[in-house]
Amino acid sequence: MPEITLVVRHEAGLHARPLAQFVKTAKAFDAQVLVRNLTTGTGPADGKSTLSLLLLSVQSGHEIAINASGPQADEALAALQLLVERDFEAT
Helix, strand or coil, X not given: CCEEEEECCCCCCCCCHHHHHHHHHXXXXXXXXXXXXXXXXXXXXXXXXHHHHHCCCCCCCCEEEEEEECCCHHXXXXXXXXXXXCCCCCC
C-alpha cells in the first residue's frame, strides 16, 4: 500500500474548509484512503469521512501519513499531496 508523509502548514490545520477539500479530493478516486496523525499518534482515519478526519485533531505543523489502496491509489495520493503542499488552495 503506497504511503506519503506530509506536514500540514495551513493555519487552520486539517479543519473546516481544508478538511472539506481533503474529503472531496479523496472521494474523487476509486481508492481507500487512510490518514494518521504522526505528531499525536492518532489514527488511522478514513480519508473520505469528515468526522473521522476531524477526530485526528491535525493542527498546523503536524505531520500526517496518507496511504491508499485500490485501482486509483497512486492518483489519489498524488492529488492529496498536491492539495496539502499548496495549503489547500484550489487547483
